[in-house]
Amino acid sequence: MEKSINYFENPGKENTDELIKLVKKRLLGSNIKYIAIASVSGETALKLDDALKGEFDDIVILNVTHHAGFREKNKIEISSEAIEKLEKRGIITFVGSHALSGVGRGISNKFGGVTPVEIIAETFRIFSHGIKVCAEISIMLADAGLIPVDEEILAIGGRATGSDSAAIITPANMTNVFDMRIHEIIAMPRE
Numbered sequence: 001m002e003k004s005i006n007y008f009e010n011p012g013k014e015n016t017d018e019l020i021k022l023v024k025k026r027l028l029g030s031n032i033k034y035i036a037i038a039s040v041s042g043e044t045a046l047k048l049d050d051a052l053k054g055e056f057d058d059i060v061i062l063n064v065t066h067h068a069g070f071r072e073k074n075k076i077e078i079s080s081e082a083i084e085k086l087e088k089r090g091i092i093t094f095v096g097s098h099a100l101s102g103v104g105r106g107i108s109n110k111f112g113g114v115t116p117v118e119i120i121a122e123t124f125r126i127f128s129h130g131i132k133v134c135a136e137i138s139i140m141l142a143d144a145g146l147i148p149v150d151e152e153i154l155a156i157g158g159r160a161t162g163s164d165s166a167a168i169i170t171p172a173n174m175t176n177v178f179d180m181r182i183h184e185i186i187a188m189p190r191e
Contacts (some may be wrong), residue, residue, distance in 0.1 A: 003184055011129065011189035013162020016044060020051045020060040023154060023166050024188050027056055034153040035061050036137045037163070044163050048156070049089050062146055063093045064137040070098075088177050094146060099139035100124070100132065100172055119174065120177070129187040130165025133157025135180060138171035147171055152183060 006022050008015045008079075024034070027187040040044040052059060065078040065087055074096055079127050083093045104115035124132035134155035141147045158164045165188040172180035 002136050005185050006187040008164050008187065008189040010191050011159055011164045013158070013160075013164075015187075015189070016158075016162040017046065017162040019156065019163050020048055021186050023132055024051060025060070026056070026112050026166075026168075026184075026186050027052075031109070031166070032152060034141075034147045035156065036064060036134075036141050036147065036153055037061060037156040038133045038137050038158065039143040039158045040065050040077050040161075041165075042078055042086050044158075044161075045086060045088070045091055046095075047089060047186055049091060057077070058109060058164055060167075061091045062141055063091050064140055065093060065095055067095060067097050073085075081087065092146060094141060094144055096140050096144060098136060099143065099177075100136045127185070128165050129159040130163065131182075131188055132158040132186065133159070134167045135167060135182065138180065139174055139177060142173050149173055149176075149179070154186075 019108050037045050037048055037139050042063055045061060049061055068074055068076045071107050085094050100117055100121035104117040108114055120130055124135050134157040138155050147153055152170050153170050156166045166186040167182050168184040170181040
């Protein structure tokens with residue numbers, strides 16, 4: 001089997017449109033039923049949905065946003081209007097604790113040091129921040145029972161806004177995190 005990886009020169013939202021084109025190309029002839037996408041505002045998830053309309057209507061898109069308190073104490077960043085807009089399109093929005101930081105980050109913030117989970121996150125960041133996000137959101141959605149752990153999904157991530165990374169992953173629940181498999185990297189930034 002021969003597959004190609006697209007490398008963006010730099011990370012960032014300027015890669016979003018091209019990444020969505022690459023995702024569409026990879027979906028052709030695949031058995032992928034679920035796409036996990038990290039989008040704090042929901043805008044990138046809507047852009048993905050627009051691009052897939054008519055061709056891949058049977059694929060379930062799941063939008064993962066930041067947990068409450070990520071930036072501001074007890075505040076969810078995505079608006080209720082955005083969630084409603086996503087739901088009208090059949091896109092599920094998941095708000096939950098980050099699988100690769102969560103309580104561990106709270107411990108590090110209070111006492112210093114680093115937790116094993118943070119080491120796992122940094123290991124994924126060796127590839128790119130977006131690849132770390134792809135792995136993380138697949139764990140989060142699996143733990144919520146929203147995606148299967150026994151079949152491949154497509155995950156899309158980035159850093160801050162937009163998307164620059166995509167991968168084909170067989171997710172795992174947090175309790176079996178090392179059963180996760182990253183089968184293919186579709187795209188990622190070089191820097």
